[in-house]
Amino acid sequence: MASFEVIGGNPLKGEIVPQGAKNEALQILCAVLLTSEPVTISNIPDIRDVNKLIELLRDMGVKVGKLASDTYRFQADDVHLSYLDTPEFVAQGRALRGSVMILGPMLARFGKCQLPKPGGDKIGRRPLDTHFVGLEKLGGKLTLEGLDFYRINADGRLRGAHMLLEEASVTGTANILMAAVLAEGTTTIYNAACEPYVQQLCKMLVRMGARITGIGSNLLTIEGVESLGGTEHRMLPDMIEIGSFIGLAAMTGSEITIKDCQIQELGVIPDTFRKLGIQLEFRGDDIYIPAQDRYQIATYLDGSILTVSDHTWPGLTPDLLSIVLVVATQAKGTVLIHQKMFESRLFFVDKLIDMGAQIILCDPHRATVIGLNKRTRLHGITMTSPDIRAGVALLIAALSADGRSIIENVEQIDRGYQYIDKRLTSLGAQIRRL
Structure with a gap:
């Protein structure tokens, strides 16, 4: 120590x-799982939580190339779903609060994901209900094993839905948003978080081909698309x-x-x-x-x-x-x-x-x-x-x-x-x- x-x-x-913004980085990095095409991200901070998430993505099969001290290229064209069943993945997920935001992209693109209860600061209760309620409304089916391991699966493509979030959770909004961009039909998220970090995520997804309106407000409307492409993004x-x-x-x-x-x-x-x-x-x-x-x-x-x-x-x-x-x-x-x-x-x-x-x-x-x-x-x-x-x-x-x-x-x-x-x-x- x-x-x-x-x-x-x-x-x-x-x-x-x-x-670069830590809280933005944790969302943006998870979004690379939404496409098989290259995504280049700059102004990434060299800090423990972000580096752990990059390591997790690499171990999941995402190709990671460091272009400069603060710039990386990611390509998730060969994600190893079997890695989610390993003890190494469980240990990595438990050590990092930001790991929760792989749920939305993985569920939308691959139809399933699992995760141990993530770690992070011990600053009081930080329930994940907003994440899972939103993902379930899109068609995910949650199975809770004990009190600290989550599995969520979808039968086929996710479907758009209207939802009113119980709390304006930043990470919850990001997770639901990333799932909704690949869902069939229209999703409306009311009481959405509208922090600049969420706005940045929305703008990046739009450049990748997503259809999102209401950016910067607490009412987001997402028209689902079949697939997303690559992009370049610089963090705040x-x-x-x-x-x-x-x-x-x-x-x-x-x-x-x-x-x-x-x-x-x-x-x-x-x-x-x-x-x-x-x-x-x-x-x-x-x-x-x-x-x-x-x-x-x-x-x-x-x-x-x-x-x-x-x-x-x-x-x-x-x-x-x-x-x-x-x-x-x-x-x-x-x-x-x-x-x-x-x-x-x-x-x-x-x-x-x-x-x-x-x-x-x-x-x-x-x-x-x-x-x-x-x-x-x-x-x-x-x-x-x-x-x-x-x-x-x-x-x-x-x-x-x-x-x-x-x-x-x-x-x-x-x-x-x-x-x-x-x-x-x-x-x-x-x-x-x-």
């Missing part, structure tokens, strides 16, 4: 380029990384320029950080954050305490609430953080409290942060990263703190952030991998 040794308290300076920059770097600049009093941000795809993220008092300047497609000695949390018009909560798009992504929370610890003012979607995602605040932060954990979903206004800096401690987003929040806290911190289990951070120690070191951070 690797650790980071962090010497905090030093301002950073420079330019940084965000990696990772909005979670962009938000993390904004928070890092504020916490450490640093002057940082984040390059090539695709600002029009960031939604409310910039304005959320502005509510915390962080100054941002858009320079073309770059975001410039000046060094700030202080930043003050806004209040509502009646003077009441600001609440920052997650929501389905175009609301704030839940993946950034950990960053917002840690940034608020050094602001002037008070904010209520309300994590609606996952009941275990705030269970890292004890580490911040040990570092000197003033936080009241109200319940599993809510925490009140009383900002220190940088009058008292956090101090370094030894801590463990519980999940990807909390891990980076703790790294930001350590870089702003006085003294030395040790962050253990940084493999969690590596799952979602590409070479984060090297990239931040280039800005002047003192991080050493142990």
